[in-house]
Amino acid sequence: MEYTYAHYEESAAALRRRIGEFRPRVLMILGSGLGFLGDLVEEPVAVPYGEIPHFPVSTAPGHQGRMVFGRLRGVEVAVMQGRTHHYEGYSYQAVAYGVRVARLLGAERLIVTNAAGCVNTAWRAGELMLITDHIKIFMESPLRGENLDQFGPRFPDSSHLYTPALGELARRKAGELGVTLREGVYMYFPGPQYETPAEVRFARLAGADAVGMSTAPEVIVAGHCGMEVLGFTLLSNMAAGILDQPLSEDEVLEAAGAAREHFSALVLACLEEM
């Protein structure tokens, strides 16, 4: 379905009834392994997606999905626990629905994390990467269809989707924490199959350092409505064809578990100054 401005407004109004005067400043969309940060929110108000009108609800069992409002490291946040992906059958508009709702509630910044395959052969699985830019071509845009002028222009500039000043903050925090932070370009593939080795070579030729199945749609929509973005990738595995071994979800989840502590420390340290 194509959403109108009224859909987003209705969702935001329903949430305002739940959160009262509280206004989130930062929206957090957390990928594999970091969802637990939503449980650290203080004085949380958790609203299941199913209770927010028009909000896309995950159909996967055990993945109810909810938006948690409260303070984290002293900052007013909205945390999306559970995210949707295009490969699950959602439109790109639906995948990014929560971004616009959070924007209407007052969020001006987005922190987004994901796990992805490492394309850059000079790096290692398990490392963290600051996303400096992304490549999302071939698939349609979440902004396709009638432009909602209330959010932003028909042809938004994409020169600085990932906010340079927030990247600088991440660099500084990584230094303080002693966490190695790579920097590079994330290339979106719709999945759900992992890439072929030829696709990974193509991605490298295109200038990508990582390949993954999320994030770009949400960031495009966030940029459209004027939000600043800080994005991190956990390079959970070497991308297909680099090592002589098949890719598996188990490997991704294991890497996410191993990185959990320093990854969350870095994200929280950045959040604290946002």
Ligand code: HPA
């Ligand atoms: N490719 C795409 N998405 C991913 C990967 C990958 O290698 N690892 C984790 N998410």
